[in-house]
Amino acid sequence: MTTESTSVPSSPGSWPAAGPVFGVASLAPRHGTPRRITPARHRRSRARSGRLPLVAADCLAVLAAAAPLGAAHRDPRLLLPIAALVLLLGRRGGLHRPAAHVRMLDELPALASRAGVAWCVAAAAIAAYSPALAFGPLRLAAAYGTHVAVVSVLRGLVLAHRRRVARAHPRSALVVGAPGAARRFAAAALQHPEYGVRPVGIVGVREDGGAAAPTPGEPGLPVLTTTEAIHRAVIQNTVRDAVFLLDDPGLVTLFQQYGCTTWRVGGERQDGPMGEHLWGYAWRRLVPPEERPGLTAKRLLDIAFAVPALALALPVLLLCALAVRLADGPGVLFRQERVGRHGRHFTLLKFRTLRPSDETESATRWNVAGDRRMSAVGSFLRKSSLDELPQLWNILRGDMSLVGPRPERPYFVAQFSKVHAGYADRHRMPVGLTGLAQVHGLRGDTSIEDRCRFDNHYIDHWSLWQDVCILIRTAAGLLRPTGS
Secondary structure: OOOOOOOOOOHHHHHOOOOOOOHHHHHHHOOOOOOOOHHHHHHHHHHHHHHHHHHHHHHHHHHHHHHOOHHHHHHHHHHHHHHHHHHHHHOOOOOOOOOOOHHHHHHHHHHHHHHHHHHHHHHHHEEEEEEEEHHHHHHHHHHHHHHHHHHHHHHHHHHHHHHHHHHHHOOEEEEEEEEEHHHHHHHHHHEEEEEOOEEEEEEOOOOEOOOOOOOOOOOOOOEEOOOOHHHHHHHHHOEEEEEOOOHHHHHHHHHOOOOOOEEEEEOOOOOOOOOOEEEEEEEEEEEHHHHHOOOOOOOOHHHHHHHHHHHHEEEHHHHHHHHHHHOOOOOEEEEEEOOHHHHHEEEEEEEEOOOOHHHHHHHHOOOOOOOOOOOHHHHHHHHHHHHHHHHHHHHHOOOOOEOOOOOOOHHHHHHHHHHOOOOHHHHHOOOOOEEEHHHHOEEEOOOOOHHHHHHHHHHOOOHHHHHHHHHHHHHHHOOOOOOO
């Protein structure tokens, strides 16, 4: 479907030096993906335990709201769908993961509106499918009022308990930003422990080649400028939060891989409860890509497409394999190490179109288009993109997705990350068979900087519908293949 090529230097020595201290180019781990400080299953367990009291409050509110409706409406077959709708709306609205200091009154409009939607939908559905159980406006208003009152009381108690726990046991945090601004934020957090944040260090650029002395009233926190220093600080201080005073997707990804909750302070105007602040600093949680609504549907779309596509393409796969075997001899499949999501390496499959002279050529030679060693069969497979068909197996295995940034070899990932700001940020999402950059013609010898910009734009504005649109545009593009 797609291939990667561009005009690049022929030797490592011609690459520029690494970029600024901020960003993945300098803070990326030296040896692959950073070790996760908190295993994924522990983070999920911790998140579930934090949500359970709020989920229970929503369910108890639905149960209490059925009281004014009468005994006939207390049937679990009626209440379970209502509770499920309430929980779904609450989850979509972020009501099960509020900020540490948010108060119930701040959430009341969101709670009341979602409860109203759930009960109106329930009343309409009951009237349509069971007219005998239909209830009028007065009973509906009574159920709605009871629901809002009960959930307000219960959530108020839960949130008050959370604030007490946060004050008694503040979470260690690293503040990412210029040292001056970071120290001012840290001073506010340390002077107001009720927010549950205890800064233990600053991730930023040292001023004038050294750490600037804090002004009176500002904490003398260490300034961390390397991945090794961050790694040690996260382990030694059991860091649970990373607070960003600036936008740096690479560092956000790094801390999320460490299992930290990431927060953005300030920035663009933020919608949400007024209580979501830390002593006047507006902040919001930066949600990891894997927690975004719809990513499960993205994986289901991958499976739903890859399984029938593999079955339908089986005759074509067999013909391609036979042609490669007859034209180029044994070794029909070409296996190459690529970098996937979060920097993990995987083996990408393609039909062999050219037999490299050695492993070094395979790992470091950028473009083989026009190589005279390529047979007519290999040239046809590349121009028609049929050599990419075995990657359907990579999609089925979960190494790749249908749509996402195209995966690259480790050697070039390391080089491009030094030259192009934000290149390593492309690994925040699963790599793909095709992508936004490719449907805009960025394949072959085209700008890596442009591709990087398109890939990050795709990740920042991802939606399932956009994946469908990119797949349609890719299919249309195959009718006029250009190859590489």
